[in-house]
Amino acid sequence: MLSLKKYLTEGLLQFTILLSLIGVRVDVDTYLTSQLPPLREIILGPSSAYTQTQFHNLRNTLDGYGIHPKSIDLDNYFTARRLLSQVRALDRFQVPTTEVNAWLVHRDPEGSVSGSQPSAGLALESSSGLQDVTGPDNGVRESETEQGFSEDLEDLGAVAPPVSGDLTKEDIDLIDILWRQDIDLGAGREVFDYSHRQKEQDVDKDLRDGGEQEDTWAGEGAEALARNLLVDGETGESFPAQFPADVSSLTEVVPSESEPPALENNLLSPLLTGTESPFDLEQQWQDLMSIMEMQAMEVNSSASEILYSAPPGDPLSTNYSLAPNTPINQNVSLHQASLGGCSQDFSLFSPEVESLSVAGSSTLLPLVPSNSTSLNSTFGSTNLAGLFFPPQLNGTANDTAGPELPDPLGGLLDEAMLDEISLMDLAIEEGFNPVQASQLEDEFDSDSGLSLDSSHSPSSLSSSEGSSTSSSSSSSSSSSSSSSSTSSSASSSFSEEGAVGYSSDSETLDLEEAEGAVGYQPEYSKFCRMSYQDPSQLSCLPYLEHVGHNHTYNMAPSALDAADLPPPSALKKGSKEKQADFLDKQMSRDEHRARAMKIPFTNDKIINLPVEEFNELLSKYQLSEAQLSLIRDIRRRGKNKMAAQNCRKRKLDTILNLERDVEDLQRDKARLLREKVEFLRSLRQMKQKVQSLYQEVFGRLRDENGRPYSPSQYALQYAGDGSVLLIPRTMADQQARRQERKPKDRRK
DNA sequence: AGAAAATGTCATACC
């Protein structure tokens, strides 16, 4: 094998030189790095670090283990087909990947924020007919890009050389998020993108698209609303808003005596931005979110720092601390506040809200003619204010604004808010926090007792099939080890020599058997650190101390001696003596023993023959007890050897599968987290918008005396029939309490 | 030379 390798290598070089002389350009490197398995195998050897994919290639080409015919079931070892396919995908993705990163950078501009999450978009997209306004093509394209995300990445991984292993795909995903955040801020991606130049135009366009879609709720929604249109969430259709244009014409059911004659201006609704305290509240809320999400982003702080010149936190915090009264609101007139655009989204977060105000609505005058059906089922009678503030902050609100200012939210805790918070906690707890994530991984590793951080060496693509066939075809009877392939011919000749009528008619059979038995062996090697042996166990197991393995195994002492002694100069052809010695060394111990015992057939036959044929073979010869014993031992050992190889291969495969599973799960987790971030951002934007609309509506309300209502004493509420009611706070609080219980009950 | 990886062997359990 060694000489063959050398020979081929040199031959290849010479051939290359020849070709280059002729004028044909040959790049040897491409041959070495491309998929020419046998060549590579021969040149680099089966045990090179490139062997990693050989293994998988074997599986790919042979569709399973090309091993002993009796091991057909091995493929079933992995119970799930999915794992198998993952393993197969493994060798495509196995190569890490700077270029993958670059590709991502390149690619990212295409996926705009909200449109790039088709799976998670369930809520966002279905609810946002507004997006369709920009054109259906956009959505389709983005969906496609997103879907192709992982696969493309994996495909590219095959050609991407590893450069910076620091950036995992998870990192990339999170960088992606950061980018989008910057788009939110209006920062063009080209600021950070080195590789986008060739696509600059597209990027710009996409950026614009992304920016617009990013503010779907604020921007386009407001725009659509400004056109006095309601947009159907599902179809994207627009239709004239039916919201009454003049809210001041509303009547109110509240007894007039309950209204304080004059309210201080600073007792505004906490939703209003004029006062300081509500603003602080909102600010706190935004800060909270930014903190949480920053924590989430810290996973990739290093990665992001590579790409950002600014600290990673900055863009985020800036982004998330958007003032509640961003210009979004300014174009929103009251009737536009129809909330048609938002309603469906709210149904996502508080679907259980619907029937809340049934009781209250009877006593309250509707603000709106009940023809706005989009409001009906979605907002219900939810006290809108409840959406705006997290429950923890309610207390803060009271503290800062003073006890005299009733909580405009009526203590309503929107379930969506709770969910959001818990989600964020989840995000922080479940691995977005890098420290904990690493701890988790360590735990995993230690639990399994296996080191999963195999070094992802660049895969070579030499196929085990090629090597096995070459080795087995070069010899007829290699029993096991690859190095013995040449010796097997020697063993057959030896057998011939010392043997009674060993005929060559079974050569083909031997070939087959050898192939079947040997074909899978040497291919898996250095690419996974297998430390399944725990050395600490060895010392503490008493029974191991006196385990003196006698590998002669039932062999008679005489036979032993004979086996260990060199053959008594039986070689007649002196010219071949050296070669014979060489081959002698290549022989396995069992072969030596067999030869010493003058076993009249090859070890290969002994091992691989079916039982019946084996017995038949034995019956043909008059063999001594020692010979029979040796033969049986050889057979047993040979079979066990193959079994061990199988076992190791399987073990390795299992490890690789687990590793792949871990990677997949991590990828999934990153994707889900990314989706969640976007989801939350959308939610936040919607809340902002609803808040502003609430302010607008409430601010325009006047009582019969033309004075504004006090936010501390009145609140707006949406009734089940789609109407908007102005109710006293006390009533709102009661309903809020009722509302808190109801959904929970209904859920169970 | 010696560490580490690969491979072989044995004992044992199981089919």
Place this chain on the structure above:
DNA sequence: CTGGTATGACATTTT
């Protein structure tokens, strides 16, 4: 029960 496989734990060989 026999013959075979699977696997942990070593032993030996190879790198």
